[in-house]
Amino acid sequence: MIELLSEPIRRYIRDKRWEELRAIQKHAIKHIMESEKNVILSSRTASGKTEAAFLPMLSKIDFNKPGVKILYISPLIALINDQFNRVEELCEYLDLPVTKWHGEAKKSAKENLLKNPDGVVLITPESIEAMLVNKEQNAIKLFSSLQFVVIDEIHSFIGTDRGMQLASLLSRLSSFHTSKFRVIGLSATIGAIAETKKLTGDAEGTTLLRDKAPKEMEVSFRYFKMEGAELPIELMKDLYLEVKDNKVLIFPNSRGRAEEVSVKLKKISDRLKGHSYYFSHHSSIDRELREYIEQFAKNNKRYPFSISCTSTLELGIDIGSVEKVVQIDAAHSISSLIQRVGRSGRREGEKSSLIFYATDQWNLLQSLACLLLFRDEFIEPVLASEKPYDILLHQMLSIIKQTNGRTPQQLKKHIKENYAFEHIQEAEMDDVIQTLVEKEQLELIGGELIVGVEGEWTVNNKDFYSVFRSDPSFKIIHHDKTIGELPLMSAFQIDENILLAARIWKILEIDYKAKKIFVIPAKDGKKPMFFGTGGEVHPKIREKMLDVLSCQQEYQELNEEAAEALRLLRLDFKCYPITEIATQRPLVAKHAETIFYSFQGTKINKSIDFLLRLQGITADYNDHESSFNFKANPAEVKAMLKKLKASTEHIDSALISMLESNPAVMEFSKWGTLLPLQYQLIILKLKIYDFTHTEIFLSTCEFVEAQDGSKD
């Protein structure tokens, strides 16, 4: 395969003394060198995907064409900085310049590139947006003869607003071109092949190359029942013994819990004279501090460490030799579990090691279901929206600013040529333009649309370039040093203690105007509170949970306490015999109450909850257990649930009045709040609810009641 590569690249491989190319690299070289198609490369983390893409790309590019040759797009700045060194080392063999272009990159480097556009540019989607909006000329100068576009961690864009924005940006970049650039996508997990291919703009012209070679994995489950709000001390002691001599990542699912874990481990370690390398890593921790932790984990070979983190350490930079991954309570998705497991045993021949801690029966069941689906190679399928009206609105504003004004016809022509919006009709574009004019985001003057009075505020704000929302927060400061940022909330009080960056702090002073909180170290404290919107669990996970509950299979990975917890939960459901996992659901009568276990995904549960409220029926809905608790007998509950199906025709008007009375409902979509109500409705029904599958579920659902009749 090496003979296909250019001489300088072969020299690079010789100098690196690689004995052999990896499987994904061989395939990538063949496909990139010998065809003109787009390519998606999928193989597990640390399998050399970056080289798999760059070795053949750099062999194939035409050096005689002017401008930047390869545009590498990454979802994270940290990843750009990490990849820069690898790509630069490779490009030195070709005398090809490599430039970082993101918000924190040096301005001088960007100016150099503009003077002499060439080589490889590493960029974020938001920086592309900013360049198009503010300096279209720069974008033309740099990017009008691109030969390759690389999208790293491509799965993180699929099915998201940011992915739609990226598709639109690629389409806008390609309009500067006379010839086509090829797209190369890189990922460790591909759950939605068709959607991933679509992101390139040419699904048919895209080949997926996948190396599925599995990694050996050791798994164990532990069970420690949590009473109250804090993790059980027994769990912490067990966890301490597990982590004290190893390099470990701990995923406890929330920032508050991450702080609780690192503070408590540190305390135990202090008492037992263990090491002190216990850290927390999440978005509220100051960037410099996070980088220090990443560098420590990456460069240190000798010392054990434990980093208690959120999804900040799921993607991106290689933090080196992690020996164990600990998951406390169920991960919210399989794809996230895959990324987390992939963080350990990254060296060739090393095993991955994964320990699950569950703090209640339902979390145990969900974790087990996730592991089984993971082994079945199931990944949540993600569907990109065919009608991303909110992203359309944002891109319309962006195009008008970029072009200094366009007639409505010209604007619509841009949109029609943009593959991100291929399913949106002209009449729908007219509606969005009209609402932008009504809200003075745009203004129609002399037949031309320009940025309106309100629009000036929108497009000239630095928050314009992203499609995701960011909330205001307070800086936490100790001795002029920023430790991190916490979301704005009234609960902050002087003398109160908070946990942040694996330490306890006492609040000295709050400066509301400057949004700063001054702190000093303290001895004891509580978790910081964070606000979230609630996780979304896929229906397949819930179905698997019901499957595990209904069968008699025993699992080697469960320790004694975990096995006992599962046995007891199975016992609770023993008299509700389920044989059809797809349709049968338990209806549990208890005293004067009846509990309906839907074993459905979060969207369907939310839809059922909404329909119940619409009927004026009160039921206590708990997504964690996927249950609805009614103050009624089973016969009444059955009748109520069957009747729900009939109420679906009133959904739209009910949702519209909800949007009218409470516009905050739409805040999950940054640009959606500017849309006309009927379009807000469509986005709401797609992103938060799923009435279509709810209706199917309710009409096929068979309620299973207690068989022995002994349950009252």
Place this chain on the structure above:
DNA sequence: GACCTGCTGCGGACTG
């Protein structure tokens, strides 16, 4: 019962 991501241009003060 959630998590994460990104950022221009300009004026003015300051540093070497």
